[in-house]
Structures are given as structure tokens and as C-alpha cells.
Amino acid sequence: MTELPPIVREVKLLGYDSGELKAEHFAVVQAAATAPGPGQVLVRNRWFRVSISTRLMAEAGAEAVQGIPFPPLKPGDTLADGAIGQVLQAGPGVDLAVGSLVMHPLGWRDHALVNADQCTLIDTPQIDPAAWLGHGWTAYAALVKGVQVRPGDTVLVTSGAGAIGCMAGQIARLLGASRVIGTTSSQAKARWMQTELGYDAVVTRDAGPVREQLAQVAPQGIDVIVDMVGGEQLAAALEVARHGARCVLLGAVSAELNPHSATLKAPVELDTFQLILRGVTLRGFSADEEAPELFDAWIRQLANWQGEGGLHIAHTLVKGLDQAPLALQEACAGRLKGLVLVELE
Numbered sequence: 001m002t003e004l005p006p007i008v009r010e011v012k013l014l015g016y017d018s019g020e021l022k023a024e025h026f027a028v029v030q031a032a033a034t035a036p037g038p039g040q041v042l043v044r045n046r047w048f049r050v051s052i053s054t055r056l057m058a059e060a061g062a063e064a065v066q067g068i069p070f071p072p073l074k075p076g077d078t079l080a081d082g083a084i085g086q087v088l089q090a091g092p093g094v095d096l097a098v099g100s101l102v103m104h105p106l107g108w109r110d111h112a113l114v115n116a117d118q119c120t121l122i123d124t125p126q127i128d129p130a131a132w133l134g135h136g137w138t139a140y141a142a143l144v145k146g147v148q149v150r151p152g153d154t155v156l157v158t159s160g161a162g163a164i165g166c167m168a169g170q171i172a173r174l175l176g177a178s179r180v181i182g183t184t185s186s187q188a189k190a191r192w193m194q195t196e197l198g199y200d201a202v203v204t205r206d207a208g209p210v211r212e213q214l215a216q217v218a219p220q221g222i223d224v225i226v227d228m229v230g231g232e233q234l235a236a237a238l239e240v241a242r243h244g245a246r247c248v249l250l251g252a253v254s255a256e257l258n259p260h261s262a263t264l265k266a267p268v269e270l271d272t273f274q275l276i277l278r279g280v281t282l283r284g285f286s287a288d289e290e291a292p293e294l295f296d297a298w299i300r301q302l303a304n305w306q307g308e309g310g311l312h313i314a315h316t317l318v319k320g321l322d323q324a325p326l327a328l329q330e331a332c333a334g335r336l337k338g339l340v341l342v343e344l345e
């Protein structure tokens with residue numbers, strides 16, 4: 001059996017009220033390693049995901065929410081997010097072999113003591129961590145189960161450069177969309193989205209009313225909306241939705257990343273008469289809750305698409321646990337692109 005490491009390191013919340021989230025709200029601390037008890041494994045983490053939802057859960061007074069897979073954080077708590085690592089030690093009653101690679105929910109630490117039943121065995125020698133930890137499968141599930149993209153559709157992806165959005169635009173195209181439009185904050189990100197992710201057009205928050213921009217880039221209207229933003233962008237998208245349009249609501253970053261205070265309230269004014277007259281469907285969708293069975297199908301489909309050279313998992317890779325709080329700060333400030341991953345030594 002591999003020996004316990006002399007110390008382990010993890011990232012804890014020091015304290016955060018609201019407003020801009022900064023790296024100094026967190027600290028990397030050392031602790032003694034603990035041997036796994038019955039039903040547990042000790043995992044040496046190699047990669048973990050950084051998610052903007054951590055800000056929502058770090059705010060003073062945050063509460064657990066059914067359907068959000070992040071626990072609320074109090075000062076002194078260790079952060080958590082999806083991770084991949086190697087089993088170092090297995091406790092009694094565990095049938096995971098030492099050395100096996102597993103995915104589990106306890107990132108933000110170099111070693112994790114995890115219940116074996118929270119681990120997914122990754123039974124392949126060469127892996128792309130972005131494929132397993134990324135939100136490609138959320139986008140895939142939303143586009144094959146939340147709404148069905150049909151050949152020839154015009155698809156709009158809000159927050160199209162984000163962790164889910166950067167995959168949704170590409171997947172929509174692979175599923176037959178003939179025109180794919182994204183939204184973002186700046187012209188620089190828009191250029192990157194068109195060059196790297198294949199968007200046909202991108203509208204930006206710094207270029208005037210979204211409704212007017214959408215009318216220009218989608219003069220025939222939009223068939224499918226994949227919405228991660230809510231607010232003005234959702235309202236504008238529904239105004240230009242065509243007859244029979246389908247809209248899948250995945251998130252509301254305009255509320256979650258509100259500069260003053262992260263909130264789960266994302267009210268928006270919609271002309272429901274118009275939605276009725278045009279037969280528009282709106283569906284809230286959680287991939288975790290509604291499509292966990294699609295994860296394996298996603299991994300297989302991804303390999304096919306990557307083999308054909310048709311899909312690029314856009315991500316920002318940050319090296320070292322010490323850099324993780326800054327990565328979270330930058331992700332919440334909108335300065336990163338795609339999925340954000342931390343790689344550990």
C-alpha cells in the first residue's frame with residue numbers, strides 16, 4: 001500500500017460578503033493526511049474544475065439549493081468541485097484498486113478523502129481531463145434531450161464563450177445547425193469565438209441593445225436558444241424567436257455574476273402573448289438531474305467528433321493549487337475563456 005503523504009494542502013474560504021470575489025478571500029492551508037476508513041479512498045488529485053457557481057455559494061448567508069450541486073461555504077470550509085485523481089489508499093470494503101483513476105466531487109485540494117461510492121472509475125489509460133470534467137456533456141444533453149436541434153436550424157448560445165457555451169455552439173453545428181450565433185462581452189472574445197469555435201456571428205454586450213444586434217445577424221429569426229445568461233439577452237432572443245422556436249434555459253449568469261451580489265433570482269419581462277402566437281417552447285433543464293444517463297454516450301460521441309477533427313474543448317489550464325483562487329477570481333470577472341481547469345503536480 002502507498003504511504004500517506006506527510007501533509008496535504010487544500011483551499012479554504014477565509015471570508016467573503018458579496019461584490020467582487022478576489023483571490024485573497026481564500027487561503028491554501030496545510031493539514032495532516034488521514035488514512036481512509038471503511039468505504040473510503042484517499043485520492044491524489046491531478047486536475048480539478050473551477051466553477052463560477054462557487055461565488056454564489058461563498059456569499060455570506062448562502063444556503064443549500066436543491067438542484068445546485070455545490071454546498072454553501074462558511075469561513076473555514078474547504079472548497080469543492082469536480083476532480084480527477086489516482087487512488088493512493090483504499091479503506092476496508094472498497095473494490096477500487098490502488099493506482100486507478102477516478103472522478104469525484106472533491107477538488108480544490110491535492111489529496112481528497114472520498115467515499116468510494118462518490119467515485120466514477122475512469123477505465124482508460126489516456127484521458128483528456130477537459131472531456132471528463134468539462135461541461136460538454138451539459139451542452140450535449142441540453143441539445144439532444146432539452147431541445148432537439150434540427151438540420152438547418154439557426155441556434156443562439158448566450159455566454160457562448162463560457163464553459164458550457166463554448167461547447168454548445170460547436171455541438172449545435174455538429175448536430176446540423178446551419179447558423180450558430182453567440183453572445184459575449186467584448187469584440188476580442190467575439191473574434192476568438194468566430195476563429196476558434198466556429199460561430200457564424202457574435203453579438204456583444206458592449207455594442208448596443210442585444211435585440212437590435214440579433215435582428216441584424218439573424219434576420220430570419222432564431223429556432224433554438226441555449227440560454228446561460230437570462231435578463232436582457234433572454235428577452236431579446238425570445239423577441240426574435242421564430243414560429244416553433246425552442247429555448248432551453250441552463251443558467252442565468254447575469255444574476256449569478258451580478259457585480260453587486262450573486263443571486264438566484266433572475267426575473268425577466270417577456271411578452272407571453274407573442275410566445276403563444278409563435279408556439280415557442282421554454283424548458284428549464286439540469287443535465288445532472290435530467291440526463292445523467294447521457295454522460296457515457298457523451299464520452300463516446302466526443303471521441304468520434306474529436307477523431308473527425310470536428311470539436312475543440314476550449315479551456316484555460318492553470319498550474320498549481322496556489323494559482324486556483326486567482327483562477328476563480330478571473331473566471332468570475334469574465335477574463336477567462338471556456339472551461340477552467342487546475343492541474344496539480
Ligand SMILES: NC(=O)c1ccc[n+]([C@@H]2O[C@H](COP(=O)([O-])OP(=O)(O)OC[C@H]3O[C@@H](n4cnc5c(N)ncnc54)[C@H](OP(=O)(O)O)[C@@H]3O)[C@@H](O)[C@H]2O)c1
Nearest residue numbers: 159162163164184185228250251252254257285286287334
Ligand atoms: N443546467 C445545467 O445542467 C447546468 C450545469 C452547470 C452549470 N449551469 C449554469 O449554467 C450557467 C453557465 O455556466 P458556465 O460554467 O458555463 O459559466 P460561464 O458561461 O463560463 O460563466 C462565465 C462567463 O459569464 C459571462 N458573464 C459574466 N458576467 C455576465 C453578465 N453580467 N451578463 C452576461 N454574461 C456575463 C462572462 O462571459 P463573456 O465575457 O463571454 O460574456 C464570463 O466569462 C451558470 O449559471 C451555471 O450555474 C447549469
